[in-house]
Amino acid sequence: MLREPRAPAEFRRVSPRFWMARQTxxxxxxxxxxxxxxxxxxxxxxxxxxxxxxxxxxxxxxxxVIELGRYRTWGYAEREDDLIVRRGLMFRRVSVVPYGRMQLIDVTAGPVDRAFGLATVQLHTAAAATDARIPGLLRADADLLRDRLAAVGEAEATGL
Incomplete structure (x- = not known):
């Protein structure tokens, strides 16, 4: 099946509060x-x-300096069929998680994250190597992302 080329992904950065939390x-x-x-x-x-x-x-x-670089490299993009998560200062990592492969989406927050109103979205798939996490999201944004991903993932899974 031939597909049209995908448009370049528009990456969203994590919240600036994530950098403040790391400084703390x-x-x-x-x-x-x-x-x-x-x-x-x-x-x-x-x-x-x-x-x-x-x-x-x-x-x-x-x-x-290292933490500033790490903060600047975190990003994610929601595309039509998948979610892209990028990170890494010296060793860059780009994870592409197809919506239909997601099995579980966690939203977690440790004590420092809670103090800054932040949360981490953790995506789990059947293959442990394709798990991805997005730290440093505002709690409300993390909840919205989890709900969007769950809805799209459910729709993609039923389309199989």
Missing amino acids: VIALVFAPLLGGALAVMAALGGGGWVLLPAGVAALAVLQW
């Missing part, structure tokens, strides 16, 4: 580490110990 996690992890490094430096009288807090600060900045 970075701060919660690195602030105590930096405080401990400063305490060690003060207790041992400076000298070469100055490098310890400098190293922790450098790691925090590096993690911040």
Whole structure:
């Protein structure tokens, strides 16, 4: 069966709140580490110990840059027959999930996500390798996406 070429997918990005949530996690992890490094430096009288807090600060900045890149690469596109999810900073990954193959659609939110009003949509198929997740969606958007995907998936499955 011949098909017309598909139009390029219009990718939607995850919410900017996702980036704020990631920054919060970075701060919660690195602030105590930096405080401990400063305490060690003060207790041992400076000298070469100055490098310890400098190293922790450098790691925090590096993690911040990596997370910014990860945030910018997340995206998804709803097409006529499938959902495309892309992600990855160094190792790019594009998952194409046909609507008719979806078996379960979860919407989850951890404590940090809930604090920022975010949720993750997780798609499950029969093949574990084609599972896809879209983090960092506003909770209402995640619920709407889940409902749309469930409706389209049900329609596609009955068309077999």
